[in-house]
Amino acid sequence: MKAQVELGRKLFFDRRLAFNNTNSCAMCHIESQGLTSNQSARAIGMEGRSLSRNAPALYNVAYQDTLFHDGRESDLAQQAWAPLLSPLEMANPSIGHVVDKIRSFEDYRGLFEAVFDGHGPSMQTIGDALASYQRTLLSGNSRFDKWYYGKQDDALNADEKAGFEVFMGKGQCATCHTVGEKSALFTDHKFYVTGIGYYNAIGAGSRVAKVELAPGYFIDMKYEDMKSFSAPRINDIGRFAVTLDAKDRWAYKTPSLRNIELTYPYMHDGSLSTLEDVVAFYDKGGLEHDGERALQPLHLAEKEKADLVAFLRTLTTAEDQAKHEGYR
Structure with missing residues (x-):
């Protein structure tokens, strides 16, 4: 549903979701920087604190079996709460704090109810909205896809084709x-x-x-x-x-x-x-x-x-x- 995706996008970019109103999901997963952050090796969180890991790119995240570099989550709606509650990232003290905060914002009034069959902001609907938006972050139809799956021989040059042979063979x-028969994640x-x-x-x-x-x-x-x-x-x-x-x-x-x-x-x-x-x-x-x-x-x-x-x-x-x- 388009309205649910738009609600998730609004949440994704909303800096008020951080405890001190400064961080949003989009500040580590920057659309113009490959849905990660090119400037920092490790993600930067609350009040400039350095995290232990690089912000993973979110392309095709809907098709991932597990989430985070250690695979500790398997559902996008559940995963959304980890950065919201992490003391290093968005530092909210509880789920209820986030829910109550969103309920207090005039610009969210009625938005959840409209797309979740009358249900307002909650742990479930907030996670579902963020997950809906992230599922739209798709990437495909690259020159590789046009060549390998679309059979357009001129989509890659000789060096690039030789590189694919290294990728599949000696480079391991x-x-x-x-690389699958019909698609490649x-x-x-x-x-x-x-x-x-x-x-x-x-x-x-x-x-x-x-x-x-x-x-x-x-x-x-x-x-x-x-x-x-x-x-x-x-x-x-x-x-x-x-x-x-x-x-x-x-x-x-x-x-x-x-x-x-x-x-x-x-x-x-x-x-x-x-x-x-x-x-x-x-x-x-x-x-x-x-x-x-x-x-x-x-x-x-x-x-x-x-x-x-x-x-x-x-x-x-x-x-x-x-x-x-x-x-x-």
Whole structure:
């Protein structure tokens, strides 16, 4: 129902839903920045507090089996309440506080009743409205789709086609970022260890990050040097916090690759700034985890790396690219 979607959109962009009236869902999931935030590796919450993870992109979130980097939720309407109640994000003290606050706003008067068969704001209707809007955040019909599913041979050039071969073969990308016969969400919905979570937990040391000072302008900085002006990292044990299974320590969900060119920085902690960085990371076999490499090195040639990046950029839709170009 269109009215329900519009109500969900109003809630999604409403900064008054935060305890101090400053944060909205849309401030971390920015439409012109790939439905994430390009400026910050880790999401920024209440009063500038740093969260432990990168804001995940919301493209095609309706088709995700689980939500959040650790998969702790499986329903969009339920998931909506986690940031509303998190002391680091929107910091509301209770569900009832949010419900009563929305009921007090004149501009919401009658809107819920109109789309929920007479039912006003409640835990259920607020979650359902936000979920309805998020289900409209769809991405498809990229050049890849036109080539692979639409059989338009000229939609990709030779380098991009070669990159797809690397993606499906030597690069082993499709092992986790799966491609189906009729559609591709580019995720297997599973959780994996890459070494990044473990490395962060024991200290980043001399690890270097690219920091974007202005759109498209980056400098390299050591994590050690950023301690003086950034919040300390929160220890993050990944999927283990949900399952309490030892094999899930520092494991995180396979993200979708739709519009991946636009959704930087990458990985669950936003520690890799460019697609080239991501390909180089996997090529070397990730980082050590409990004294061993979490992944096997790929030994890709420089041409194969470049072709792979070229292919990944074909997953961007023209509409979303135009929105991003407007921001930049």
